[in-house]
Amino acid sequence: MKPRKYTPAEESLILRMGAARAPWEEIGRRLGRTPGNVRAKFTALGGVRPRATPNYSESDDRLILEQGAAGRSFDKIAEAVGRTRGAVITRHYSLGGKPRVQRHAGGRKKSKTKIRVCLRCDRNFPSRGIFNRICPNCSEANSRVVMEIHDSVAGTV
Numbered sequence: 001m002k003p004r005k006y007t008p009a010e011e012s013l014i015l016r017m018g019a020a021r022a023p024w025e026e027i028g029r030r031l032g033r034t035p036g037n038v039r040a041k042f043t044a045l046g047g048v049r050p051r052a053t054p055n056y057s058e059s060d061d062r063l064i065l066e067q068g069a070a071g072r073s074f075d076k077i078a079e080a081v082g083r084t085r086g087a088v089i090t091r092h093y094s095l096g097g098k099p100r101v102q103r104h105a106g107g108r109k110k111s112k113t114k115i116r117v118c119l120r121c122d123r124n125f126p127s128r129g130i131f132n133r134i135c136p137n138c139s140e141a142n143s144r145v146v147m148e149i150h151d152s153v154a155g156t157v
C-alpha cells in the first residue's frame with residue numbers, strides 16, 4: 001500500500017511534537033501512521049529531538065490553564081503547545097487547574113455511565129447502567145447474528 005502524502009499541517013505537527021519529545025507512538029497514532037514512519041518523516045524534515053523536554057513558557061502555561069478550565073479538549077491543547085495529552089493534563093492540574101468534566105470527540109459523556117467489564121470480551125467499556133453488561137461491539141455482533149438467523153429462517157419459508 002502506498003503511503004499517503006503528508007499535509008503541511010501534519011508535517012508541522014510532527015515537527016512540533018517530535019521536538020517536544022512526544023512518543024513516536026503517540027504522534028503516529030494521531031496521524032494514523034506507524035511510529036517508524038513519523039520518525040523517518042521528522043528526520044527528513046530536518047527535525048531535531050532535544051534531550052530533555054523544554055520548560056513550559058509562560059504563554060503555554062496560561063493557555064493550558066485557561067483553555068483547560070474552559071473545557072477545551074486536552075488533545076487540542078496538547079496540539080497547540082506541542083506536547084502530549086498526558087503531559088498537558090498533568091501540567092494543567094499542577095498549575096492549580098480545576099478538575100472538569102471532560103468532553104470527548106463524540107460529545108459529552110452521560111452522567112450515569114460507568115466503566116464496566118464486558119461479559120463477552122472482558123474489555124472495559126462505558127456502561128449505561130447495571131443492566132448494561134455487554135459492550136457496544138459485542139451487542140452489535142449479537143444483533144447481526146440474530147439478523148442472519150432471521151434471514152435464513154425467512155429464506156426457507
Ligand SMILES: [Zn+2]
Pocket residue numbers: 118119120121122123134135136137138139
Ligand atoms: Zn464486548
